[in-house]
Amino acid sequence: MFKTIIFSTFLFVGIFVSAQKEKGINFQDVNLEAAKKIAQKENKLIFIDLFTTWCGPCKLMKKNTFTDEKIGELFNKSFVNLAIDAEKDKDGLQLVKKYKIVNYPSFLFLDKNGELIQYDFGYYNAQQFSGVGMAVLDKAFSKNTVKTIDQVKGKMVGDKVADFSAKDHLGKTFTLSKEKEKIVLVFIRGQWCPYCNKYVESLQNISPELKAKNARLVIISPEKPEFIEKTIAKTKTDYTVLHDEDYKIAEMFDVLYTPEQKTLDFYNSRLKGDFTDSRSDHSGRLPVSATFIINENKEISWRHFNPDYKERASLENILNQL
Structure with a gap:
């Protein structure tokens, strides 16, 4: 009897540990x-946790985030998961060199052939990292998420615009279907872009004319609210500036693209946190600096679409098309 109890106890402990x-x-x-x-x-993707033994956030990820049950369900179902020492492992040394990694922990999300889908880094709690994982899956299995600047064409004149909502830096929600005026929709790249700031500042000059023509100008930024505040401070704009969270509006208007790697490397090295931390993820995706006029029937009545971020819709053309 005693042996049976001991055996059952060890069996229970073994099952519990497992x-x-x-x-x-x-x-x-x-x-x-x-x-x-x-x-x-x-048919899975590959997730690589690239860590070092001296990295504090790496240890916190291992202790607090990677042990979460829901994180486990998501990542074990969809990814082949690897934890690789960036300084001691052969694969780790090669990955650091290939992707020029300097931040830890770094997270590499690869397709089944080993091609990079998304790079990320830094500490995330379980809920945040679940969002990262879901975003990677959406990107990997969506047909239209990764485009070069030559592939995006922008919505065309006559196209119907589906309803969308987004919040400004104060948390106030803008919903297209609730707007009775014509909407001038202006996409910007962010407060780090001097061309964007100069253009937004110049748009203030047509504010009275827009009101007279029953039109409202709305600026779409891929940046988070705290960075949008920098746009407002730099440009002194009174227009609504919306946070395009997860690039949903830019995708809807087919203006979202991924810059080539050398451009991303330049932005990351020169702008650092102003570029890498300002948006929904670290993919580097940006909107073309396009302008669309949406009429009262929620159709595109005019557009200015030029992949060159230095070329913007003229104020005269905007007013003439309203």
Whole structure:
């Protein structure tokens, strides 16, 4: 009887420990080449936690985020997960060199062939990192998410505009369907862009004419509210500036693109946090600096679309088309 109790106790403990291990992300003890084969066989993506032994946020991710049960469910279902030492592992050293990594922890999301889908870094709690994982999956399995600047064409004149909502830096919600006026929609790249700031500042000159023509000008920025405040401070604009969270509006208007790698490297090195931390993710995606006029029937009645961010819609043309 006593032996049976002891055996049952150890069995229970073993099951409990096993269950504990199953919670959170299951990092596989394989190299990158083996991970690719698994990903191809199981139709999964590859997630790499690139860490160092001295990195505090790396340890916090391991302790607090990667052990979360819901994170585990998401990542174990959709990714082949690898934890790689950036300084000691052969794959780690090669990845650091290939992607010029200087921040830890760094997170590489690759497709099943090992091609980069998204790069991210820094500490995230479980809820935040779940959002990162979902965004990667959306990007990887959506047909229209990754485009070059040559591939985006912008909505055309006559196109119907689906309803959308977004919040400004004060948390006030703008909803297109509730607007009775004509809408002049202006996309900007962010407060770090001097051409955007100069253009937004110049738009103030037509404010009286817009009111006379029953039109409202709305600026769409990919940046978070705290960075939009910088746009407002730099330009002294009175127009509504909306945060295009997760680039939903830019995608809807087909103005969202990913710059080439050398351009991203330049922005990351020169602008640092003003570029990497200002938007919904670290993908580097940007909107073309386009302008659209939406009539009362919620159709595009005029547009200015030029991939060159230095070329903007003239104030005269905007007013003449209203």
